[in-house]
Amino acid sequence: MQSDHVSVTYQQPGPFTPQRIPIRGCTNLVLPTGVTSVYWWEGKVEESLEQLLIIKTQTSLVGKLTKHVQAKHPYDECEVISTPVNGGSASYLSWVCQSTQEGCN
Numbered sequence: 001m002q003s004d005h006v007s008v009t010y011q012q013p014g015p016f017t018p019q020r021i022p023i024r025g026c027t028n029l030v031l032p033t034g035v036t037s038v039y040w041w042e043g044k045v046e047e048s049l050e051q052l053l054i055i056k057t058q059t060s061l062v063g064k065l066t067k068h069v070q071a072k073h074p075y076d077e078c079e080v081i082s083t084p085v086n087g088g089s090a091s092y093l094s095w096v097c098q099s100t101q102e103g104c105n
Contacts, residue, residue, distance in 0.1 A: 005085040005093050006062055008055040013048060013074060026056045026096065056096050059084070 030052040037048050057065055059082075066080045085093070097104040 004059055005088075005096055006057060006059050006082040007085055008057060008062065008065060008080060008082045009052060013050050026099070027053050029053060056085075058097055058100055058102060060102060061100055 034049050035052045037050050039046055039048075055065065062082045069078060069080050094104065
């Protein structure tokens with residue numbers, strides 16, 4: 001069974017600028033110092049201080065959200081990962097879908 005809701009994580013360098021993005025219901029910022037990402041890039045180990053964002057949205061909007069992040073993100077390859085939400089508060093999940101451009105199905 002496919003979940004109607006997902007939690008999407010990605011990291012971005014620098015501060016998060018709040019804005020209305022109709023493809024998400026809520027974004028959590030993991031603070032105060034952010035996360036340190038260590039990764040292999042172009043033949044060497046890199047280390048970056050980034051902010052981890054956890055975005056709640058509908059499964060049907062993951063493609064649009066991914067394109068939005070890729071268009072705004074300064075990295076050549078940015079991390080966007082979605083995880084199905086297989087349960088939770090019915091009223092919260094309803095609010096998430098009502099807060100997105102597609103509304104509730």
